[in-house]
Amino acid sequence: MRGPRRQYDWRAQTHHLRKGRQQGAPDVHPQILEQVNAYQTSEGCLSLVGERPCTRYRRIKVEYLDENFVHRIKNFSGYTAEIIQHEIDHCQGIVI
DSSP states (O other): OEEEETTEEEEEEEOOEETTEEOOOEEEEEEEEEEEEEEEEEEEOTTSSSEEEEEEEEEEEEEEEOTTOOEEEEEEEHHHHHHHHHHHHHHTTOOO
């Protein structure tokens, strides 16, 4: 979700998965600080029909504010990293 307001640019996303269920954990202003081990994949999106090719990274380091607006930096890998990259692309106006 992205909502510009005058001089503010506010971004939030939900990405936590636990045992196959999505858990609500908003992250505000997520930024990828580090990307390791690029690979090619194809992804689908609820915003589009079908799948499209894209480049993702197996490991990423993300800086964000948690649901209590506490600054965090955390490493993610695997499928979780792929989901986060997809959602951060949306925050930046990129649709695969």
